[in-house]
Amino acid sequence: MIKIQNYFLPIIIILSIIVRVISILFFRDLNVSNEWGIILNNLENYNILSVHSVQGVPVPNIFMPPLYPFFLFVIKNFFVDLDLFLWTIQFIQLLFGVISVYLTYKILLNLFSKNLSLIGTFVFAIFPLNVYAVSQISSITIQIFLLNLFIYSFLKIFMKINYKHIILFSLSSGLLMLLRGEYFVFVILSLIYFYIKNKKLGTVVAISLIVILLISPYLYRNYKIFGVVTITKSSGYNLLKGNHPRTKVEGTGMFSNIDKVIPEVKQELDELKSKGPQSKYDLLQDQILMEKALKFIKEDPSRYIKLYFKKFLAFMFLDLDSSYPKYYSPLHIVPKIMISIFSFLGVITAFSMRINITNYFIFFYLANLGLFSVFFILPRYSLSLLTIQIILSLFTIKKIRSLLKL
Numbered sequence: 001m002i003k004i005q006n007y008f009l010p011i012i013i014i015l016s017i018i019v020r021v022i023s024i025l026f027f028r029d030l031n032v033s034n035e036w037g038i039i040l041n042n043l044e045n046y047n048i049l050s051v052h053s054v055q056g057v058p059v060p061n062i063f064m065p066p067l068y069p070f071f072l073f074v075i076k077n078f079f080v081d082l083d084l085f086l087w088t089i090q091f092i093q094l095l096f097g098v099i100s101v102y103l104t105y106k107i108l109l110n111l112f113s114k115n116l117s118l119i120g121t122f123v124f125a126i127f128p129l130n131v132y133a134v135s136q137i138s139s140i141t142i143q144i145f146l147l148n149l150f151i152y153s154f155l156k157i158f159m160k161i162n163y164k165h166i167i168l169f170s171l172s173s174g175l176l177m178l179l180r181g182e183y184f185v186f187v188i189l190s191l192i193y194f195y196i197k198n199k200k201l202g203t204v205v206a207i208s209l210i211v212i213l214l215i216s217p218y219l220y221r222n223y224k225i226f227g228v229v230t231i232t233k234s235s236g237y238n239l240l241k242g243n244h245p246r247t248k249v250e251g252t253g254m255f256s257n258i259d260k261v262i263p264e265v266k267q268e269l270d271e272l273k274s275k276g277p278q279s280k281y282d283l284l285q286d287q288i289l290m291e292k293a294l295k296f297i298k299e300d301p302s303r304y305i306k307l308y309f310k311k312f313l314a315f316m317f318l319d320l321d322s323s324y325p326k327y328y329s330p331l332h333i334v335p336k337i338m339i340s341i342f343s344f345l346g347v348i349t350a351f352s353m354r355i356n357i358t359n360y361f362i363f364f365y366l367a368n369l370g371l372f373s374v375f376f377i378l379p380r381y382s383l384s385l386l387t388i389q390i391i392l393s394l395f396t397i398k399k400i401r402s403l404l405k406l
Helices: 006-027 034-046 069-078 082-109 115-125 128-133 140-157 162-177 183-198 201-226 235-242 263-274 281-299 302-317 330-350 357-372 379-383 386-404
Strands: 053-054 057-059
Touching: 006 082, 006 128, 006 386, 034 069, 053 281, 057 201, 069 082, 069 140, 069 162, 069 330, 082 115, 082 128, 082 140, 082 386, 115 128, 115 386, 128 140, 128 330, 128 379, 140 162, 140 183, 140 357, 140 379, 140 386, 162 183, 162 201, 162 263, 183 357, 263 281, 281 302, 302 357, 330 357, 330 379, 330 386, 357 386, 379 386
Parallel strands: none
Antiparallel strands: 053 057
């Protein structure tokens, strides 16, 4: 006798494809805008990875991580026509999105029953912001895919060390760091957590070496140009964007007009620009912005402590003062509120004083909230934690079912 449950996963996969195709058809980006467009243009026309220009001359980039711009650049070399290029990017992102649905199921199946895993996978597959993301020229869909690969492989090596999963974890860790520079923090914290539980120093060293090997060409590039060993150097920009007298939870958009948004830095930036194009411009600009951000915080620490907790709560639940277009649309706000509440309850109900995989997910979730709240909170930041939130939400559902004896 054929069980209908055997068809649930294929149905979810097919549904995930359908809703993403609809998203691309109706909401797709029609150009490469903002920083992605600038970097792509500079790669094409000047053969330089650059996001800032001084006196019309592109200067070397250390502001943005390199993976997504290089992804765009490689595809653009094959498809010169803009429309065909965009369709290709969005199709590839659709594939990454669908693979992420399957990875979500594989992750959940290691933690929950098949039925609960299917429920969680269904939520991931149709979550509106997740569906919308594939239609945009943004790194978030690839980030979710790599993060799911990261979570899945970590879960596997945490339970039982396997060379295949060590390689998968190392590769996903390195690529995440090249996609989002701050991920080195979460890779290090994950390895520490793994070591505390398993005491396998050899595994930690092996993973570290593979990750370093993967990111070393870009580290060498930055050391050669800027004299620092790092993937990105934008902490000053990010700290100031979220911590100045006129900022909000979501920060203040200042990519192209920082001197107008925060006039206190205009003189220093003008002096830097007056020296003309120089290879270390990005690094020197970020140092100026860092000094100004720290000055603001030191002048009124209580204000920025309150702002920190406001950002933390906005990240965990809801930004009550968002200016993002359609942020308060029911398609966005209702799913966000529901999964936020269930995630919060999952943290409370699943936490224990043990080093186990459940506490790792709680720890990972809170570490993300804690780190990003130092800077500023954008709507897509919550999306990057969708898989973790689903895991925490299923812990809540599992607890409710046990209490009700269902």
